[in-house]
Amino acid sequence: MGRTSRKKRSTLANRAIIASAALILGGGGLAAVNVYASAGEGAAGSSHRNWQPVRQVSTIDCPEVVNEIPEVPGPARAEVDRELAAMDTQITDAYREFADRRDRMARDPELAQNAVLGPLEARRTASIDRIATAIGRRAERPEGLGSLAPCSLRADDEADEPTAGPTDQPTDDGSTGNGSEDGGGEGEGGDDQGQDAGQGGNGPEDSDFVDIRSVQPNVEKPARLRGASRGTFTTECGRNQNGKFNPDNVIAAPGVANGAHHMHDYVGNQATDAFSGDDDLAAGDTTCRNQGDRSTYYWPVLRLRNGAAESDAEADGGGKDQNTGEIQTPSQVTLKFVGNPTGKVRAMPRFLRIITGDAKAFTNGDANANASWSCTGFEDRQLKDKYPICPEDSQVVRSFAFQSCWDGQNTDSANHRTHVAFAQDDGRCPNGFRAIPQLVQRIVYDVPPGPGFAVDSFPEQLHKPVTDHGDFINVFDDKLMRKVVSCVNGGRKCR
Structure with missing residues (x-):
């Protein structure tokens, strides 16, 4: 696999320095330029962000099941670990589906629920049930894990309130930082490009x-x-x-x-x-x-x-x-x-x-x-x-x-x-x-x-x-x- 280890600053570095100054002076994620050209840009790197006055949902937020399950009996550990890994894959697959239609889902929460969040909840419910069953074969079956199945959509700058999803399932985010209080994701997106297409389509943002x-x-x-x-x-x-x-x-x-x-x-x-x-x-x-x-x-x-x-x-x-x-x-x-x-x-x-x-x-x-x-x-x-x-x-x-x-x-x-x-x-x-x-x-x-x-x-x-x-x-x-x-x-x- 190719790797780079840089010893000299280049014109790319000079562009980054200019952008850094703009970032410091210009207020976090609302910088006016993309620093790096994406693979889809022309040679001049002339891509522009489409700024919109609405908050863009950025990601899928799901409760972390592993933090809530009781001690797992040794014989059940392998099955539980496999299901937990499967749940990560479920979120990854759902995120891809969401990213493909991010702007539409921001405008239409019902589409997000029907196309992404509902199917994801169903898959998570099945995995959680298998986890509870595996533990229950060797110890007392854990109760209440099903409440962890629903997920929500959230904006990058949103600490608590889900943008779309079950109204009785707030996001599980108790942080005071995470780069989420700066409002860096606000107004970004457009054309289903994600938060910062120039840096890979799903972040990070300048405000990070x-x-x-x-x-x-x-x-x-x-x-x-x-x-x-x-x-x-x-x-x-x-x-x-x-x-x-x-x-x-x-x-x-x-x-x-x-x-x-x-x-x-x-x-x-x-x-x-x-x-x-x-x-x-x-x-x-x-x-x-x-x-x-x-x-x-x-x-x-x-x-x-x-x-x-x-x-x-x-x-x-x-x-x-x-x-x-x-x-x-x-x-x-x-x-x-x-x-x-x-x-x-x-x-x-x-x-x-x-x-x-x-x-x-x-x-x-x-x-x-x-x-x-x-x-x-x-x-x-x-x-x-x-x-x-x-x-x-x-x-x-x-x-x-x-x-x-x-x-x-x-x-x-x-x-x-x-x-x-x-x-x-x-x-x-x-x-x-x-x-x-x-x-x-x-x-x-x-x-x-x-x-x-x-x-x-x-x-x-x-x-x-x-x-x-x-x-x-x-x-x-x-x-x-x-x-x-x-x-x-x-x-x-x-x-």
Whole structure:
């Protein structure tokens, strides 16, 4: 698969700088020009947006079922995971149908209900019933899940009220950010082009970007106590120079090809795909310099949304799922394990799985959002719900500080979250959890400044920066994990 890693600014970058200035001065998503020409534009890039004085519905908003189901018995887990992945596919298919007739549906809620929302609700109802039945064979059948079946349509700048859909089903969005309060989607669309045709048809918008220089320093760290574990262990696993990509998610959708509906970068374990079991991972090759680390590290690719076709333009996870543009190889990837500010850490169990961030945070709300965006030279200023516009000679940085507290028993959980937790504000783990080495990922990109890049996402999440996320499966051998713990607890810097 073709990839680009840019070392020089081009005329494209100059255009982006001009557009960035217009964005800063001109008020968010109501910028007057498209920065990047889409694949369908002429050589002059003369496409224009059709501004309309009406709000355009932008996406499909569905309640997240996995957050509401009870603990799933082990024998039922595979069937439940398959149905949850099927529900993601149902939303993807419905979004395609919606996107094809977006303007008509904005004007005719009945069409949206009959053509998209009604059929989607029927499919979701069937999947939810199968989930309840699978759990009910081994434990008490969960009740009330059927209320999660209806979905709604919403505008990009709409936090609470659905534009079309069941009036008794408000959108499930409790966020205070997500780029939704800026009104960036208002008045865009026209000709069924979506929010920003020049950047791929389903976002992001200009209002999803902010000049990092306008952000005040906002990084705070808890004070370290006397018994803090102050050391670090850095594992060097490359930048995915060999181009391992797939649209699978072995944690959230095991056994399901294209379970993520977006492309992932992989470093570390090279055997990772939807069908990898623990034995496969233990035997897999690794890009890590220390062969005792066969862990899997993966995250959504970042693309330059410049209208150029990537080699996955007709593939699942790529163009078929509305992820378009040139995949960018990071200029730097740092994988570091750090300690706890209040005490010692203990070894994490082999095959521990951690997802940090929320791939559906745009519609779910930002309760589980955790990715941070910044620029080199400005990393005391972190963004959660905006992409940064970096100055010339500064590079884009995305970072993930993973959950650092473990329940002491489980390597995974039904919703892939409750077996691990974040430390509290004072650095201590919640009751019942124990501190483990915290994975901190830092990924750097040399891309042109301005609103012209985005992470891959589920189609209906519109490539919002708040949806960024990272995934990790621990496949350290026991000897190396003991070294990690010793280095972190002993205050040493190790590799």
